[in-house]
Amino acid sequence: MTQGHSTGDLHLGKLGTSGMMLGALVGFGGLAATLGLDGLGGSGLFWKSYLFGFMVATAICLGALFFVLLQHITKAGWSVTVRRPAEAIAANLQWLWILFIPILVLVWTGKGAVLFEWCNVEYMQSDHVLAGKMGYLNATFWSIRAVVYLGVWALLARFYRTQSVAQDSDGDVRRTMRMQWWAPIGIILYGFTQTFAAVDWIMAIQPKWFSTMFGVYWFAVSCTGFFASIIILITLLRGAGYGKAAFTREHFQDLGKLLFAFGVVFWAYIGYSQYMLIWYANIPIETEWFVPRQLGGWFFVSWLLIVGHFALPFVLLITRWTKRFRNILVLIAIWMLAMFIIDVYWLLMPMVPEVALAEATSWNQLQTAVDAGKVAIGWNPSILNLTALLGMLGLVVCGTFFFLGRASLAPTADPRLSEALAFENF
Amino acid sequence: MSPSTQTNETTPLWGLAAQFSSTAAIYKAAAKTREAGYRWFDCHVPFPVHGLDKAMGVQFTILPILVFFAGMTGLCVAIFLQVFTNSLELNLWAIVPVVGYQFEVSGKPLVSAPAFVPVAFELTVLFSALATVSLMLVLNKLPCLYHPVLKSPKMKRITDDRFVLVIEACDPKFARSTAQAFLESLDPERIVELEA
Numbered sequence: 001m002t003q004g005h006s007t008g009d010l011h012l013g014k015l016g017t018s019g020m021m022l023g024a025l026v027g028f029g030g031l032a033a034t035l036g037l038d039g040l041g042g043s044g045l046f047w048k049s050y051l052f053g054f055m056v057a058t059a060i061c062l063g064a065l066f067f068v069l070l071q072h073i074t075k076a077g078w079s080v081t082v083r084r085p086a087e088a089i090a091a092n093l094q095w096l097w098i099l100f101i102p103i104l105v106l107v108w109t110g111k112g113a114v115l116f117e118w119c120n121v122e123y124m125q126s127d128h129v130l131a132g133k134m135g136y137l138n139a140t141f142w143s144i145r146a147v148v149y150l151g152v153w154a155l156l157a158r159f160y161r162t163q164s165v166a167q168d169s170d171g172d173v174r175r176t177m178r179m180q181w182w183a184p185i186g187i188i189l190y191g192f193t194q195t196f197a198a199v200d201w202i203m204a205i206q207p208k209w210f211s212t213m214f215g216v217y218w219f220a221v222s223c224t225g226f227f228a229s230i231i232i233l234i235t236l237l238r239g240a241g242y243g244k245a246a247f248t249r250e251h252f253q254d255l256g257k258l259l260f261a262f263g264v265v266f267w268a269y270i271g272y273s274q275y276m277l278i279w280y281a282n283i284p285i286e287t288e289w290f291v292p293r294q295l296g297g298w299f300f301v302s303w304l305l306i307v308g309h310f311a312l313p314f315v316l317l318i319t320r321w322t323k324r325f326r327n328i329l330v331l332i333a334i335w336m337l338a339m340f341i342i343d344v345y346w347l348l349m350p351m352v353p354e355v356a357l358a359e360a361t362s363w364n365q366l367q368t369a370v371d372a373g374k375v376a377i378g379w380n381p382s383i384l385n386l387t388a389l390l391g392m393l394g395l396v397v398c399g400t401f402f403f404l405g406r407a408s409l410a411p412t413a414d415p416r417l418s419e420a421l422a423f424e425n426f
Numbered sequence: 427m428s429p430s431t432q433t434n435e436t437t438p439l440w441g442l443a444a445q446f447s448s449t450a451a452i453y454k455a456a457a458k459t460r461e462a463g464y465r466w467f468d469c470h471v472p473f474p475v476h477g478l479d480k481a482m483g484v485q486f487t488i489l490p491i492l493v494f495f496a497g498m499t500g501l502c503v504a505i506f507l508q509v510f511t512n513s514l515e516l517n518l519w520a521i522v523p524v525v526g527y528q529f530e531v532s533g534k535p536l537v538s539a540p541a542f543v544p545v546a547f548e549l550t551v552l553f554s555a556l557a558t559v560s561l562m563l564v565l566n567k568l569p570c571l572y573h574p575v576l577k578s579p580k581m582k583r584i585t586d587d588r589f590v591l592v593i594e595a596c597d598p599k600f601a602r603s604t605a606q607a608f609l610e611s612l613d614p615e616r617i618v619e620l621e622a
Contacts, residue, residue, distance in 0.1 A: 272540075272543060275540065276540050276541075276543065276544075279540050280532065280534075280540075280541070282532060282533075318494065319490070320490070424476075
């Protein structure tokens with residue numbers, strides 16, 4: 001490959017601007033609609049929808065950050081060209097913290113209980129188990145941690161983005177060395193922050209429940225979101241006539257492999273491991289999380305995830321041929337993105353009141369009570385969920401196209417660029 | 427020279443070998459041989475030459491498909507084994523009562539799908555792994571204790587710095603004179619007759 005290829009179709013002109021405008025329109029429109037439909041009431045539904053949208057957006061960007069760090073830690077050659085779009089997605093972490101401020105304000109103004117039960121101090125003190133968790137689950141410590149996570153992500157994303165873009169103009173190999181030197185430290189920081197963020201922002205919705213596997217599960221979730229997104233993104237770019245030489249069939253196959261490995265097999269492995277141990281031990285404090293997920297509408301969502309997030313894509317992605325044709329691969333990626341969003345929804349929304357669990361005499365009795373509408377299980381799909389999701393995704397799309405438009409679509413001066421362009425799978 | 431290096435008119439011809447001194451030459455020769463319609467030919471090279479299998483027109487292996495079915499067999503065996511031994515209760519020939527290991531563990535039903543998954547997973551992997559290795563050997567016709575190419579001392583440099591293309595005599599298009607003329611047209615260093 002020659003430099004001639006790397007100049008013409010690697011600069012997003014108008015497409016960058018129109019992508020940004022569209023993203024901003026959907027983003028701000030979605031968030032405004034969510035606020036408006038809620039009547040500025042700050043209901044529990046609004047905040048859950050907001051957190052849901054935020055977690056979907058964060059997951060995709062975190063997956064991108066992981067991918068970038070992974071390429072540097074392994075000194076990978078094949079992925080150089082697709083690393084730049086990943087850097088652009090991860091770069092959103094530089095501003096994503098702004099969207100978390102409302103949640104911080106909510107917790108600090110003492111109204112956090114609509115989202116996190118642990119914000120209710122009296123409730124926490126009333127229970128022996130919960131009282132013991134107050135050293136960790138309190139507004140001050142929780143906020144400090146949130147600032148640390150968001151800060152670490154913003155700094156890491158900024159460092160890798162700026163170093164890589166700066167290399168385009170000066171071609172300094174020491175930048176690659178510097179990025180590689182920081183990658184192991186970065187990936188350790190990433191591992192801790194994303195694990196604790198999952199614990200603080202999702203697991204803590206049900207303060208009594210705990211799972212040591214949850215951080216790993218969240219990692220699998222974010223990888224699913226990211227790999228599906230980047231396949232869709234570079235298919236779009238290629239479809240619009242960009243990066244024809246940079247993003248080859250081989251890159252699609254390898255991204256398909258990673259989607260298969262992290263998003264399908266690893267996700268199922270972790271999800272099953274978490275479920276099986278809780279199912280076998282059958283201790284109320286642990287099973288309370290899975291109980292609402294097997295009741296009412298959630299029962300079907302759980303099955304949809306087993307079949308649609310694991311069984312179906314497993315068969316579809318296991319052969320080499322589906323991964324090598326991007327028209328087929330992108331359809332699977334769109335499906336997986338939808339499954340990923342449903343998975344995040346499934347993680348955040350279901351909830352069954354403790355009183356109902358305590359009073360239930362048998363599973364059948366609980367099921368009847370749920371079917372009769374006497375026991376709430378958090379099953380209230382609402383337009384607010386959708387608008388908040390579209391809002392957050394729109395903003396991420398806007399940010400991604402902003403970052404894509406500001407630099408070349410592939411790192412044109414990376415020392416391993418030729419390796420990526422000549423790369424072939426066996 | 428030992429007598430075996432001389433072509434013996436009485437021993438049958440196994441194939442004709444053309445020796446080249448560069449990867450580019452063997453790559454071009456392989457493509458031309460395929461275009462000329464030969465199917466039973468092979469390239470012997472001291473290290474992997476990228477793209478050579480494409481130039482030769484080597485078909486993509488069928489192994490993954492076989493392994494998929496081996497894995498599915500493992501899955502079915504695991505499920506059958508567990509369901510059968512855990513919940514078995516039947517009368518053989520209507521006289522011999524057969525009862526499986528019907529242990530109730532922590533109040534779970536005898537047939538509990540979540541408990542069966544680890545074994546099902548492991549057997550799927552085991553069957554796939556064993557099938558991969560054994561079918562790889564079968565498809566490659568390994569172990570191969572004797573190969574005519576290795577018999578000729580003139581072929582020794584294929585493990586060092588020479589690249590050899592062999593057209594086998596069993597190729598339906600193979601005729602001694604035309605094959606020799608064809609190989610000469612590829613401009614090799616030399617042509618060696620290989621006996622079986």
